Amino acid sequence: DKGNVLVTGGAGYIGSHACKALAAAGYTPVTYDNLVTGWQDAVRFGPFERGDLLDRARLDAVFAQYRPAAVMHFAALSQVGEAMAQPGLYWANNVTGSLNLIEAAVAAGCDRFVFSSTCATYGEHDNVVLDEDTSQQPLNAYGASKRAIEDILRDFEAAHGLQSVIFRYFNVAGADPEAEVGEFHRPETHLVPLMLDAIDGKRDALTVFGTDYDTPDGTCIRDYVHVCDLVDAHVLGLNWLQDGKGSRVFNLGTGSGFSVMEVIEQSRAVTNREVPYAIGPRRAGDCTKLVSGSVRAEQELGWSPQRSSMSTMIADAWRWHQSGHYDR
Ligand code: UDP
Incomplete structure (x- = not known):
């Protein structure tokens, strides 16, 4: 057993596939999810702890119970349309929630963090190839919230040594070929x-x-990438941090x-x-x-x-x- 990994959003589309990949790689994924957009029956690999990122005491208790060596942070609101209409929801859930999680991780001595960011942080760039050094000018509060969390991670590295792998996803599609987990959103927008x-x-x-x-x-x-390929990159990102290779940003697209x-x-x-x-x-x-x-x-x-x-x-x-x- 390679130990516990705290998976926020493990009851969601990408998180549930990540739990399967982590279990296959010998880790124990511990899902932390408030079930607002996730599904308890999608938690099929490892324990489930229901909780909200805005609940710092609950986060501290879960860190104390499982002592995870690393966090994979998938939990977020992620709809562009909703973000345009209700930006406050995105700043509160995504940014304040992630700040709580990052602070709880640092307080618990957990210094490896794998984060789901997005190509929506780049915004509109005419005829420019989007690589990791492209300037980030998000067009919506969803992208802006993810960019802000990236900034928090960089500050926490400088101050507290937190090591992070930031993945900027392009469009994720597909499902587990064994159909044990898959994509299910309500409402569906994808x-x-x-x-x-x-x-x-x-x-x-x-x-x-x-x-x-x-x-x-x-x-x-x-640019569409298969969810299984995407989560495989996360397991590689975890290994990267375990090997002491330091914080790094990676685009995930084909x-x-x-x-x-x-x-x-x-x-x-x-x-x-x-x-x-x-x-x-x-x-x-x-x-x-x-x-x-x-x-x-x-x-x-x-x-x-x-x-x-x-x-x-x-x-x-x-x-x-x-x-x-x-x-x-
Ligand atoms: N799209 C569409 N009709 C729909 C949903 C999406 O034409 O009902 C388009 C959308 O404008 C975008 C692409 O499909 O160009 C992918 O959208 P999705 O919401 O799946 O992902 P996003 O690009 O917003 O992350």
Whole structure:
């Protein structure tokens, strides 16, 4: 047993996959989740502690009980639309909540921290390759909250020696190929699950948010990475910190961009079903194009995405979608 890792948001989409990967790598993932956007039945690997990041006493008790050697911090609100409408929620939950967690970790002597940040911290950059040194000018309070947490981590390193690996995610898709865990948000706002629901008749037609962007087909371009590849990078990040390699920022994307229309087309091909969709207006806060231009994770961490082709991501998401686990 390689010891306990505190996984905030372990009941959520990415966190639940991280728990499976950690368990497979010999760690004991301890999920800390308030179940506001997570699901208790998604906690299938390791113990579950229900709690809120805003509850410092509860955090201290969980650190004292499990003495984790490291934290993986996934718990956050993460919807651009909601962040535009309710920025205060994002500053309180994401920034104040993360500050509590970071302070609790430092107080407990836990100095290894793996953090879920986002390419939304970069904002709009015309014709610029997004690497880790690109300036961060987030367009919405979601990205701004994540950038602020990155700043807190840097300050806590300088003052307290906290070592962090910051992962800036591009778009995450797919599901555990064994369909033990998968993507399930309520409300759902993400492209791939909404599309699969529309294909399946579980909800109305997908709305394509804008066809007047400055891209070849007019729809937004994103860089999609398979959730299993993404969490594999986290296990490598944990090893990186254990090896004493120090704080580092890594983009997690594949470098390939897909437009919304291309994702729709690939889904039609993979599922062999029509995708009902309608064209709608732009969604506030969306960037035109977010594609990683970095190979740092591959070169330095030895990360090598295995399942991040668009067809494999959709096939895995579709398998999960059709499994009994999907309908809660
Ligand atoms: N999108 C869309 N219709 C939807 C949901 C998303 O056209 O119902 C588009 C969205 O504008 C973006 C892309 O799909 O360009 C991915 O959006 P998602 O919400 O999945 O992730 P985000 O890029 O916001 O992290």
